[in-house]
Amino acid sequence: xxxHEGMGSPSIAVxxxxxxxxxxxGKLLWRQSYIHYVLANAxxxxxxxxxxxxxxxxxxxxxxxxxxRDTWIEVPVPPLVDEKAWETAQAERDLRSIQMEEDRAIRxxxxxxxxxxxxxxxxxxxxxxxxxxxxxxxxxRAQERRAELRSGG
Numbered sequence: 103x104x105x106h107e108g109m110g111s112p113s114i115a116v117x118x119x120x121x122x123x124x125x126x127x128g129k130l131l132w133r134q135s136y137i138h139y140v141l142a143n144a145x146x147x148x149x150x151x152x153x154x155x156x157x158x159x160x161x162x163x164x165x166x167x168x169x170x171r172d173t174w175i176e177v178p179v180p181p182l183v184d185e186k187a188w189e190t191a192q193a194e195r196d197l198r199s200i201q202m203e204e205d206r207a208i209r210x211x212x213x214x215x216x217x218x219x220x221x222x223x224x225x226x227x228x229x230x231x232x233x234x235x236x237x238x239x240x241x242x243r244a245q246e247r248r249a250e251l252r253s254g255g
Contacts, residue, residue: 104141105190110198111137141195147188148181186249190242197235204228 103109103117115132124130140146152175156167183191207224210216216224 105187105194111141141191144188145179146182147185148179150177150179151175152177186242186245190239190246193235193239193242197232197239200228200231200235204232 103114111134114137115134118132119130122130125132125136153169153173156169158165204225207221211221
């Protein structure tokens with residue numbers, strides 16, 4: 103839905119709810135935030151990672167610290183999505199995120215919160231990232247098309 107149909111998180115949540123597909127917890131109401139969680143959670147590719155962070159209790163509550171990658175423990179779990187589809191979805195997420203940054207910069211300029219010079223600077227930076235993200239996504243889509251052609255689809 104996200105990659106092939108171009109749907110956003112709100113639309114996906116509405117469609118899954120309308121179709122009566124239960125969430126992981128069995129609820130029939132999907133929320134946009136849960137769609138974001140699923141799209142960002144690499145566990146769905148078949149590997150759950152333990153030990154990415156360490157939580158320490160302090161006098162003021164808890165503090166979370168990132169741990170070095172070489173200390174992580176990877177646990178295999180049943181994959182729900184293949185690696186290529188995951189990579190394509192991540193490239194699509196990156197592209198959409200960058201496009202949202204550009205939209206935000208334009209809104210700030212129109213509302214008078216940034217100058218034209220600041221907008222130009224933002225757009226140059228964003229354009230470089232957009233070109234890179236689009237090239238990456240195009241590459242993933244080309245790989246998918248080649249795989250479909252090889253499989254006769």
